[in-house]
Each structure stands twice: as structure tokens, then as C-alpha cells.
Amino acid sequence: xxxKINYLLFTLxxxxxxxxxxxxxxxxxxxxxxxxxxxxxxxxxxxGEATYTVKDNAxxxxxxxxxxxxxxxxxxxxxxxxxxxxxxxxxxxxSGIQIRSNSLAHYMDGRVxxxxxxxxxxxxxxSAGIYDEARRGWLNPITDNQEAQKAFKQNEWNHYRIEAIxxxxxxxxNEVPAAYLIDDKTDKGFIALQxxxxxxxxxxxxxxxxxxxxxxxDNLSKYSKKSPLKPIIxxxxxxxxxxxxGWKMLWDGxxxxxxxxxxxxxxxxxxxxVKDGIxxxxxxxxxxxxxxxxxxxxxIYGDFELMLDFKITEGANSGIKYYVDTDxxxxxxxxxxxxxxxxxxxxxxxxxxxxxxxxxxxxSLYDLIQADVNKPMNPPGEWNTAHIVSKDNHVEHWLNxxxxxxxxxxxxxxxKLVSESKYAKWPKFGESDKGxxxxxxxxxxxSFKNIKIKSIIKE
Numbered sequence: 001x002x003x004k005i006n007y008l009l010f011t012l013x014x015x016x017x018x019x020x021x022x023x024x025x026x027x028x029x030x031x032x033x034x035x036x037x038x039x040x041x042x043x044x045x046x047x048g049e050a051t052y053t054v055k056d057n058a059x060x061x062x063x064x065x066x067x068x069x070x071x072x073x074x075x076x077x078x079x080x081x082x083x084x085x086x087x088x089x090x091x092x093x094x095s096g097i098q099i100r101s102n103s104l105a106h107y108m109d110g111r112v113x114x115x116x117x118x119x120x121x122x123x124x125x126x127s128a129g130i131y132d133e134a135r136r137g138w139l140n141p142i143t144d145n146q147e148a149q150k151a152f153k154q155n156e157w158n159h160y161r162i163e164a165i166x167x168x169x170x171x172x173x174n175e176v177p178a179a180y181l182i183d184d185k186t187d188k189g190f191i192a193l194q195x196x197x198x199x200x201x202x203x204x205x206x207x208x209x210x211x212x213x214x215x216x217x218d219n220l221s222k223y224s225k226k227s228p229l230k231p232i233i234x235x236x237x238x239x240x241x242x243x244x245x246g247w248k249m250l251w252d253g254x255x256x257x258x259x260x261x262x263x264x265x266x267x268x269x270x271x272x273x274v275k276d277g278i279x280x281x282x283x284x285x286x287x288x289x290x291x292x293x294x295x296x297x298x299x300i301y302g303d304f305e306l307m308l309d310f311k312i313t314e315g316a317n318s319g320i321k322y323y324v325d326t327d328x329x330x331x332x333x334x335x336x337x338x339x340x341x342x343x344x345x346x347x348x349x350x351x352x353x354x355x356x357x358x359x360x361x362x363x364s365l366y367d368l369i370q371a372d373v374n375k376p377m378n379p380p381g382e383w384n385t386a387h388i389v390s391k392d393n394h395v396e397h398w399l400n401x402x403x404x405x406x407x408x409x410x411x412x413x414x415x416k417l418v419s420e421s422k423y424a425k426w427p428k429f430g431e432s433d434k435g436x437x438x439x440x441x442x443x444x445x446x447s448f449k450n451i452k453i454k455s456i457i458k459e
Contacts, residue, residue, distance in 0.1 A: 029223055031084075031214040034074060034191070035059060046103050047071045047112050050195035058211035061195035063093065065204045069133075071098060071112045071192040079188040082216040082223055083162040087119060090206040091154055095119040098133060098192035099164055106376050106402035108134060113401075114189050115139075117162055117171055117179075119208070125149035128160060128171040128178030132185070133194075137241025140169075140179040140232045148178035165220050170227045180229040184383075191215075235277045236450055250297060250306070250437065251451040253277045262294040262326050262335040262438060271441055281318065283445040294335055296324055296436040303456035306388045306437060309449050314380045315347040316444035319366060322388060323435035335438055336423075338409075338430045339366035340388055340397055342446060344380055363399040368417045371397060371404035383449075391456050 034042070037057040045052060050070035051062045059072065078100070089095055101114030113134035118141075120126045128148060130140040142148045151174045152158060161172040167184040170177070193210055216223055236253025250258065256267035256274065271292010273280045281292065306322065324337030341364045343350055350360040358370035362377050363386070376399060378384050387398035393409040408414055410431050423429040439448060 029216060030218070031216055034213040034215055035211075037211075040072065042075050043072050044075055045070065046073050046110075046192070048195070048197060052193075052195075058209045059193060059213075061095070061193060061208045061210075063195060063198045063202070063204050063206045065198060065200065067197060069112070069197050070195040071101075073098070073101070073103070073112070073190045073192040075190075077188055077190055078164075078215070078217065080165045080217065080220055081163075082220060083164075083191065083214070084160065085210055085213040086157050086159050087208060087210045088155070088157050089119055089121050089208040091121045092202060093119075093121065093198075093206055093208055094196040095208045096131065096133070096194045096196075097160065097162065098190070098194060099162060099169075100186045100189040101133065101192055102186070102189045104376070104401070106374070106400075108401070112192060114186055115164075115169065115183075116194065117160060119194075121152065121154060125152055127152045127158070128173040130169060130171065130179045130181050132239065135185070136239045139183060139234055139239050140181040141240060142178050145178060145229070148173055148176050151176040151178075161225070163220075163224055165224060168231070170225070172225075177227045177229050180227045180231040181234070182231045183234040185234075238452065242452070245454065247305075247452050247454045249451070250308075250453045251279060251448075253449065258298055259295050260298055261292075262296045262324070262436075264293070267295065268292040278447050278449050279439075279451075280445060280447040281439070281441045283313070284441075284443045292441045294321075294438050294440050296326060296335065296438045298436075300434045300436055301453065301455060302434045303391045304388075305390075305454040305456065306452075307385065308451040309383045309385050310342055311383050311447045312342060312344055312380050313445045315344050316342070316380070316446050317344075317348050317350060317442040318342040318444060318446040319438075319440040319442070320386060320388065321438035321440065322390065323430060323432045324438045325432060325435055335436075336426055336429065337435055337438060338395070339440070340364075340386055341366045341371075342386075342440075345377070347380075363397050363404045365395075365397065365405060365407065367421050367423070368414075369405050369407055371399070372402070375404045376400045376402055 039054060048067035048070035050064045052072045053060050096116040096118050099115050101112055103110045103112050111134050116131040116133045118126050118129045118131050126141050129142040132139050159174050163170040167182055169181040171179040238247055260266055261268045271282055273282055319342050320340040321337035324335050326335045341360055341362060343362045345361045353360050359367050361371060363371040363375055385400050389396040395409055396406045397404050418429050
């Protein structure tokens with residue numbers, strides 16, 4: 001019996017020894033370290049005043065009361081990359097890894113915004129889901145991905161892999177595929193380590209720790225991993241939080257459903273093109289087109305919020321009109337309504353025209369009120385976001401996250417502006433309680449997508 005036991009022990013010891021000699025495959029990936037293990041060189045804190053320290057080759061973020069979300073941001077900006085890191089989080093905290101994020105003076109007074117790879121130790125377990133910080137909210141929660149939810153290890157180190165290549169974002173948690181998102185809102189920004197704000201009831205001094213932060217920016221196709229998940233595509237679709245807040249798509253991205261010609265019962269047969277999720281008015285020489293013409297929503301709207309992305313070509317002119325009346329008995333020309341101007345200010349002569357100086361420049365209330373001259377306009381060929389808010393006759397124009405003008409419909413000041421403009425011949429111009437939304441055909445090629453609206457219910 002003793003001989004058998006000794007033999008078994010010898011066999012077990014030999015197997016252990018041989019197993020120990022087997023080395024794991026060497027990682028030949030040319031990773032670049034983002035954290036030197038000793039200091040916060042190459043990083044800058046933005047937002048709140050949570051504390052960040054370096055301890056045991058790791059970055060430690062610690063919660064503080066009465067301060068907003070804090071972010072330790074990389075000084076370098078990154079577009080396409082593969083990022084890996086490890087973290088350990090206190091079970092009471094919420095946190096995240098910001099990617100392709102920015103802090104811009106015109107956007108919410110510099111608030112950090114952009115994609116966040118969630119760190120969520122709560123029972124919800126959405127760690128490695130994708131959230132849009134300070135913008136659209138949840139884009140790819142992992143609600144239906146139970147395998148990824150179970151992969152999170154409470155009170156232990158967790159490993160993330162994050163791929164951002166073109167419009168494709170993919171995440172893994174502890175080697176388990178978690179999120180897969182197709183979204184082209186932002187293509188470049190910093191990486192940041194978030195310490196979330198806490199309520200008065202929560203204990204301060206709780207930690208989240210990050211280490212082994214490394215990135216790859218070259219030859220990404222060679223190192224990118226396939227994900228078995230079905231991607232969530234945000235183009236011409238609502239995010240989870242947008243839908244909860246009452247937003248609805250005003251264009252489905254594929255058909256002309258819900259739209260018609262401003263002077264037609266159906267959508268124009270020529271002059272407009274629907275392709276690859278983009279709605280484009282075709283060029284006809286820079287004059288208001290007789291071939292296609294303006295298009296309007298079939299529905300009418302009272303108080304509303306409207307958001308859409310638009311892209312102009314060089315020298316282009318177009319517009320978004322609201323509270324539009326399409327009564328053909330009111331004379332020829334474009335349908336009448338208030339207009340959010342779309343224009344290439346640098347190349348189109350209208351930028352120097354108008355009843356009031358600058359009132360025909362981009363994002364202005366056409367011919368009435370000039371938009372802020374410091375507005376953040378992206379050049380021809382790049383996408384911009386227009387946002388119009390109208391509630392209780394108070395109207396705001398926004399461009400790329402910045403409020404560029406506001407006014408009061410039906411006020412004495414507004415009526416004075418109208419009386420001095422080309423609109424004076426239309427009684428009570430722009431004062432309808434409801435109207436159509438219109439996209440203008442001014443004869444230049446301009447594209448639209450992600451057209452969404454939220455009706456505002458008066459309290």
C-alpha cells in the first residue's frame with residue numbers, strides 16, 4: 001500500500017513539475033504602455049476633484065463628496081486603437097473608461113463627453129457595456145448578454161479589451177465578448193479613467209484601481225478579434241435612453257415614409273436620393289429646384305425638440321424650416337416657415353446678405369437673427385448636428401452642442417424683426433401653434449441623417 005501511495009505522489013509531483021515548465025505563449029503584440037507605473041505623467045485631471053494617486057504600479061481613484069464626475073485623461077488623442085487594462089472596483093461604486101472623448105469649451109462649459117465603457121459592480125451588471133457620457137446615454141447595454149454579465153468578478157481584478165476601429169466599437173470582459181456597437185458620432189478623442197460622483201448617503205474614500213494600461217495603434221487589422229455578437233447599429237436609430245425620453249425617429253433611414261413634397265401629396269420622384277442611410281438633396285445648379293423641391297413631414301408639430309445630422313458640400317445652401325404652412329394659396333416659392341439656416345459661410349454669397357447683418361449665416365434664424373459668430377461649424381464634407389428646441393414660444397438654435405441663438409416667438413421684439421424683413425407681407429409670420437418640419441431644396445447637394453424629434457408636452 002505504501003509503495004502505491006509513494007508512486008502516486010511521485011507521479012503527481014512529476015506532472016506538476018512538467019506542467020510548471022510549460023510556458024504560456026509569448027505575446028508578441030507591440031503594445032505601448034500608457035501608464036509608467038510610477039507617476040501620472042502623460043495624464044491630466046478634468047471635471048471633478050476626486051483624488052488620483054499612484055500606488056503599487058497602479059492608478060488609484062478615490063471618491064470625494066460634493067464634486068461632479070472626475071476624469072484622469074490621457075494628454076494624447078486617439079482615433080483607431082486596441083486598448084487593454086485591468087481594474088478592481090469597490091462594489092459600491094460606478095465608474096468607466098472613456099474613449100474617443102473630449103472636453104470642448106463650447107460644449108456644456110467643457111464637460112467631458114463621449115463613449116464610456118461601463119464599470120458596473122451593481123446587480124445590474126452592465127460592465128463593458130457602452131454608454132455615451134453627457135450626450136445620448138446608453139447605446140449598448142449588455143442587458144441580454146448574460147455570459148458577459150456573469151464574467152465580472154466582484155472584489156477581484158477584471159480585464160477589459162476595447163477595440164475602436166473606424167465606426168466599430170467592441171469590448172470584452174475577462175475574455176468574454178460584451179458589447180458590439182456601430183456608431184460614427186466621434187472618431188477621435190482622449191482616453192480617461194472615471195471616478196463617478198457620489199451622493200451624500202454614499203461613503204467617500206472608496207477606490208477604483210487601474211493597472212497594466214496598454215494600447216495598440218498600428219496594424220490593427222492584424223490584431224483585431226472577431227466578435228460573435230450581433231452589432232447594435234445606431235445610425236438612424238434611437239438609443240435606449242433616447243427612446244425612454246420620448247424621442248422618435250422622423251426618418252427611418254431607408255424609405256421616404258412620413259415625408260412628402262411641400263407642394264405634393266407624395267414624395268418627389270426626382271431631386272432627392274436615399275442611399276446607405278443618408279438622405280440627400282441633389283444639386284441642380286444652386287437654385288431652388290423645380291425637379292425635386294422642398295420636402296415636409298406629413299405630421300405637424302407644436303412644441304418640439306428636433307435633432308439631425310447634416311453635411312454640406314462646398315458653397316452649399318439649404319435650411320431646416322419649422323412651423324411650416326404648406327397652403328399653396330399663399331403664393332409661389334418655398335413653403336413659409338421659420339428657418340434654421342444651413343450654409344457654407346465661407347463660400348456662399350448669402351453669408352454677407354440678409355435684412356440684418358449675418359442673419360443668413362449657418363444656424364441663424366434666416367433673415368432675422370444672426371447666430372453666435374463663434375459657433376463650432378465643421379467644414380464641408382464633415383457631419384454637423386443641428387438641434388432646435390421650441391417650447392412655450394421660446395426657441396433655441398444649437399449647433400454641434402452649442403446654443404447659438406434664442407428668441408421669443410410672438411414677442412414685440414420678434415414682431416419688430418419680422419416687420420423689417422421680407423416676411424412682413426405674411427400676416428403673423430412664424431406664429432402658428434403647429435406646423436410641418438421642412439428640409440429645403442435650394443439646388444445644392446446637402447445630406448441628412450439621424451433625424452429625430454420629441455414632442456414636448458406642456459405641463
